[in-house]
Amino acid sequence: xxxxxxxxxLGGAVVTVLLSLAxxxxxxxxxxxxxxxxxxxxxxxxxxVTVYVSILRATPLVTLLLLLFFALPNxxxxxxxxxxxxxxxxMNTAAFNCEVWRAxxxxxxxxxxxxxxxxxMNATLRFRRIVLPQIVRVSLPGLVNEMSLLIKVTPxxxxxxxxxxxxxxxxxxxxxxxxxxxxxxxxxxYVPIVFVLVSLQRWIERRQIRAxxxx
Amino acid sequence: MIHDFGIVWxxxxxxxxxxxxxxxxxxxxxxxxxxxxxxxxxxxxxxxxWLATAVRGFVDGMRCVPFLLFAYIVYYGLPSLGLRLDNWTxxxxxxxxxxxxxxxxILRGAWAAQPREPIEAGVAFGFSSLSLFRRIVLPPLLLAAxxxxxxxxxxxxxxxxxxxxxxxxxxxHAAASIQSRHYVPxxxxxxxxxxxxxLCLVIEAGVxxxxxxxxxxx
Numbered sequence: 040x041x042x043x044x045x046x047x048x049l050g051g052a053v054v055t056v057l058l059s060l061a062x063x064x065x066x067x068x069x070x071x072x073x074x075x076x077x078x079x080x081x082x083x084x085x086x087x088v089t090v091y092v093s094i095l096r097a098t099p100l101v102t103l104l105l106l107l108f109f110a111l112p113n114x115x116x117x118x119x120x121x122x123x124x125x126x127x128x129x130m131n132t133a134a135f136n137c138e139v140w141r142a143x144x145x146x147x148x149x150x151x152x153x154x155x156x157x158x159x160m161n162a163t164l165r166f167r168r169i170v171l172p173q174i175v176r177v178s179l180p181g182l183v184n185e186m187s188l189l190i191k192v193t194p195x196x197x198x199x200x201x202x203x204x205x206x207x208x209x210x211x212x213x214x215x216x217x218x219x220x221x222x223x224x225x226x227x228x229y230v231p232i233v234f235v236l237v238s239l240q241r242w243i244e245r246r247q248i249r250a251x252x253x254x
Numbered sequence: 255m256i257h258d259f260g261i262v263w264x265x266x267x268x269x270x271x272x273x274x275x276x277x278x279x280x281x282x283x284x285x286x287x288x289x290x291x292x293x294x295x296x297x298x299x300x301x302x303x304w305l306a307t308a309v310r311g312f313v314d315g316m317r318c319v320p321f322l323l324f325a326y327i328v329y330y331g332l333p334s335l336g337l338r339l340d341n342w343t344x345x346x347x348x349x350x351x352x353x354x355x356x357x358x359x360i361l362r363g364a365w366a367a368q369p370r371e372p373i374e375a376g377v378a379f380g381f382s383s384l385s386l387f388r389r390i391v392l393p394p395l396l397l398a399a400x401x402x403x404x405x406x407x408x409x410x411x412x413x414x415x416x417x418x419x420x421x422x423x424x425x426x427h428a429a430a431s432i433q434s435r436h437y438v439p440x441x442x443x444x445x446x447x448x449x450x451x452x453l454c455l456v457i458e459a460g461v462x463x464x465x466x467x468x469x470x471x472x
Contacts (some may be wrong), residue, residue, distance in 0.1 A: 097408065097454035098447045099415030102426045106447065109439030194322035195416065205323050209330075218330040225323055233318040 040220045044211045048221060051207030052228045058121075058196065058203070059189050062128030067182060069129065070136025075166075077137070078144045088137070095134035100195040103127050108199040120199045127196075132189055139181035143174040180244045187236035190229070204228050258441035265432045272428025273449050279424060280411045280453075283349035287410070288403070290350065291357030298362050309358070316355035322416040324352050329420045345417040349410060356406055364399035365391075397468035404461035408454050415450075425449055 073088045095103075107130075108123040118126070147170060155165045194205035202210070208225040212218030262269065297309040316324070325348040329341065339347065368391070376390040396403075418427040429446035433439045 093455075094447065094451050097412075097451040099412040099426060099450065101415045101418060102429070102443060102446050102450065105426065105430060105433075106439070106443035109433060110443060113439055191320040194320045197322075198419070205320065205326065208323075209326060212330060217334060218326070219334045222323065222327045222331050226319060226327075229320060229323065230315070230318040237318070 040211060040215060040217070040224075044215070044221065045224065047211060048204060048207045048224050048228065051202055051204040051225075052232070054201065055190065055193050055203040056232065058124055058128060058201070059186065059193055061125050062132050062189055063182075063186050065125070066129040066132030067136045069133040071140045073133060073137040074140035074144055077141055092134045092137050095130060096138075098131075100127060100131055100192045101198055103131065104195055104199050120196075120201050123199045124196045124201045127199075128189065128193075131192070132185060135185050135188070136182060139178050139185060140174065142181070143177040144170070146177070147174060176247065180240045180247075183236055183240040183243065187233050187240070190233055190236065255441070258438040259445075261436045261438050262432060262441045262445050265436070268428050268432060269425070269445060269449070272423060272425040272446075273453070275423055276411065276414050276425040276450075277453065279346060279349060279414045279417070279422075280407065283346055283353060283414075284407050284410050286346075286350040287353035287357045290354035291361050294354060294358035295361040295365060298358060299365070313355040313358050316352055317359070319352075321348070321352055321413045322419065324348055325416060325420060341417075341420045341422050345414075345420060345422045349413060349417070352413070353406065353410055356409070357403070360399055360402045360406060361395065364395055364402070367398065368395060397464065397471065400464040400468065401461050404457055404464075407457050411450065411453055411457070 073092070076088050077085050079085075104123060104127040107127050108118065108120070111118045111123070151169055151173075152165065155169045160168065193203050196203050197206040197209070204225045208221035209218075211221040215221075294309055294313065297305050298313065300306045300309075325345065328339065328348040328351075329344040332339065332344070372390055372394070373386070376386045381390060414424055415426040417424055418430065421427070425446050429442045433442040436442075
């Protein structure tokens with residue numbers, strides 16, 4: 040394994056992190072929107088969201104990516120590997136984040152909502168000023184947890200030809216006939232990335248518990 | 255479009271054998287992972303620091319690694335250390351060992367939340383340690399951990415799809431081979447998605463049955 044190989048795996052790490060970030064940054068607000076649709080109980084749409092979440096939570100990312108990458112061109116939508124990867128990650132995270140957001144919406148104290156109503160805030164203002172700032176805080180550990188889960192499914196992106204950490208390591212292993220060293224490098228890259236996210240989640244939780252104890 | 259689904263229907267035996275293999279893989283490794291988890295959990299809570307640290311390191315390490323990378327290491331990496339396994343053995347081994355770490359952590363959490371009194375009462379009644387575990391510790395533990403174990407089983411089903419990459423003939427692999435032979439990507443993969451959904455709905459139904467049993471016991 041040469042320095043060039045090492046750089047190739049590091050390049051894969053950048054791809055892994057950037058694509059996961061794209062997935063979470065686009066998927067999380069969509070998840071929030073889906074959760075609100077269920078929370079407000081919009082007729083028909085709420086049912087559709089429930090079914091969407093149920094199906095997406097049961098679908099392996101590999102299968103979803105194969106479906107998007109091969110079936111979309113079939114109905115006339117040309118899609119390159121990176122777009123397919125981001126679309127797959129977004130569809131996946133949106134479903135999982137919807138559940139995180141929904142849990143915090145369900146636990147939102149009703150009295151605050153009614154107080155906002157009684158001072159004459161309209162629905163949009165109530166949501167933006169009263170509900171959103173608080174559910175963001177409550178949902179944060181869950182969302183960070185979803186992000187570490189997302190990093191762990193990104194190797195699935197290899198099936199559409201995206202070169203992430205795992206794919207880069209497999210390629211080098213196939214070229215040098217020594218698969219173990221590049222795999223160990225890949226391992227050494229994933230562990231700190233996931234570890235940072237897990238520590239971040241625990242830190243946020245501890246800080247919130249302390250803030251609650253102080254209040 | 256209807257015609258495409260007709261092609262998938264004509265290949266239904268392939269798709270169903272894929273579903274069967276996914277089910278066999280998931281059930282076998284879930285049971286094995288749970289059993290190994292039961293061995294690891296007491297070690298996690300052991301008073302011997304070297305044992306607790308070693309098992310904690312294994313459990314936390316596994317939870318930081320993507321499953322596909324671990325499966326690759328077992329399938330392609332171990333042969334260079336002189337251990338060559340076929341794709342079924344390495345797929346099953348990878349799925350089992352990887353999820354055993356998650357199961358151990360789930361069981362530890364549920365175990366730590368169990369009340370002490372029934373166990374102390376069991377000791378006072380003279381239960382031996384094995385029958386104490388089997389009759390007093392285990393039943394409430396499994397009932398309490400049921401939903402989380404169910405979630406992990408869904409995770410195992412989804413992880414098993416990664417094994418298509420080491421050419422294990424599971425559900426995604428079957429769908430991919432139908433798509434490559436007949437070029438019916440949408441019909442083939444959407445059928446696979448619905449079969450995965452069905453499998454997970456069965457697991458969720460199982461979990462809610464266990465939940466009802468737990469509620470009836472309380």
